[in-house]
Amino acid sequence: MSSELQPVRHCVVGAGPSGLSTLRAMLNLGLSVDVFERHDSLGGIWDRRNPGTPMYESAHFISSRDLSGYTGYPMPKDFPDYPRNDQVLSYLQSFADEFGLTEHIHFSTSVEQASWDSGQWVVKTSDGEIRRYRTLTCANGTQWHPTTPEFAGLDTFTGATMHSRDYNEGAQLAGKRVLIVGAGNSGVDIACDAARFASFAAISVRRGYH
Numbered sequence: 439m440s441s442e443l444q445p446v447r448h449c450v451v452g453a454g455p456s457g458l459s460t461l462r463a464m465l466n467l468g469l470s471v472d473v474f475e476r477h478d479s480l481g482g483i484w485d486r487r488n489p490g491t492p493m494y495e496s497a498h499f500i501s502s503r504d505l506s507g508y509t510g511y512p513m514p515k516d517f518p519d520y521p522r523n524d525q526v527l528s529y530l531q532s533f534a535d536e537f538g539l540t541e542h543i544h545f546s547t548s549v550e551q552a553s554w555d556s557g558q559w560v561v562k563t564s565d566g567e568i569r570r571y572r573t574l575t576c577a578n579g580t581q582w583h584p585t586t587p588e589f590a591g592l593d594t595f596t597g598a599t600m601h602s603r604d605y606n607e608g609a610q611l612a613g614k615r616v617l618i619v620g621a622g623n624s625g626v627d628i629a630c631d632a633a634r635f636a637s638f639a640a641i642s643v644r645r646g647y648h
Contacts (some may be wrong), residue, residue: 449552449561449571453543454482455530457577459508462537473539474563476548480534482579484527490579492624495607496631497523500526500623508533524560531643587619587634602628616640 450457464471467525483491499506499521507513511533517525534540539558544563551562552574558575584601592599600610602624608631616636618629621643632639 447569447574448575449474449549449559450575450577451549452482452577452579453480453534453545454484454577454579456573456579457482458530458539460533460575460577461539462508462544465537465542466541469549472540472551472569474561475543475545476546476564480540480543480545481527481530482569483581484523484530486523490603493523494602494605494624494627494631497624498627498628499523499526509523511536523609557590579598587598608620608632611636611639613637615643 446472450460450464450471453473454463457475458480461471461473477485477488479485479487482488483493485491486493486495498518500521503513503517503519503521507529513521513529517529521529534543537557542648544565546562549561550564553560558570558572561569561574562572563569581603584603586601605624605628610634612635615638616632616637618625618632618639618641621629621641625641629639629641
């Protein structure tokens with residue numbers, strides 16, 4: 439176990455889109471950075487192989503290809519206006535390759551604990567190491583853990599319930615009567631899938647959407 443002082447190093451948690459942009463910005467400033475990624479590759483939720491990702495088969499980027507790339511590294515012109523999830527992942531991988539980011543990432547290593555001590559962050563990682571950093575940036579995402587609302591009658595409902603985080607592909611809905619609650623990005627996407635795969639599909643919203 440290592441506990442040596444590393445006063446001029448900086449720590450980033452997560453190698454998804456935000457973690458990668460933070461890493462490039464820090465490297466551009468000449469800083470020494472360690473990124474810890476609990477999965478075995480970069481991309482965060484955009485890598486559908488990662489356990490617990492909310493990304494489903496039909497998911498596309500919800501903002502324009504031409505307005506959504508990293509500064510100085512636009513998305514390829516042969517991408518559709520709203521790229522597929524696998525295209526977004528390939529873009530993130532090429533971004534990391536272009537700017538030499540991957541060598542600064544510790545894969546399959548999660549941050550288990552972080553505490554502030556004597557002007558530094560003391561970081562314990564899953565490999566048993568204890569390191570000290572001047573700064574700690576958390577880019578661990580916001581969509582890994584579902585928030586499931588309570589509905590009256592759910593305790594007597596005999597059908598299956600599913601959060602969008604657990605949805606993967608339209609085949610899950612095949613031959614079923616499906617009600618989608620909510621018209622956010624995921625809700626509308628899944629409703630479109632349900633319209634193609636389910637025997638009946640409806641969507642419930644609190645207000646009208648334009």
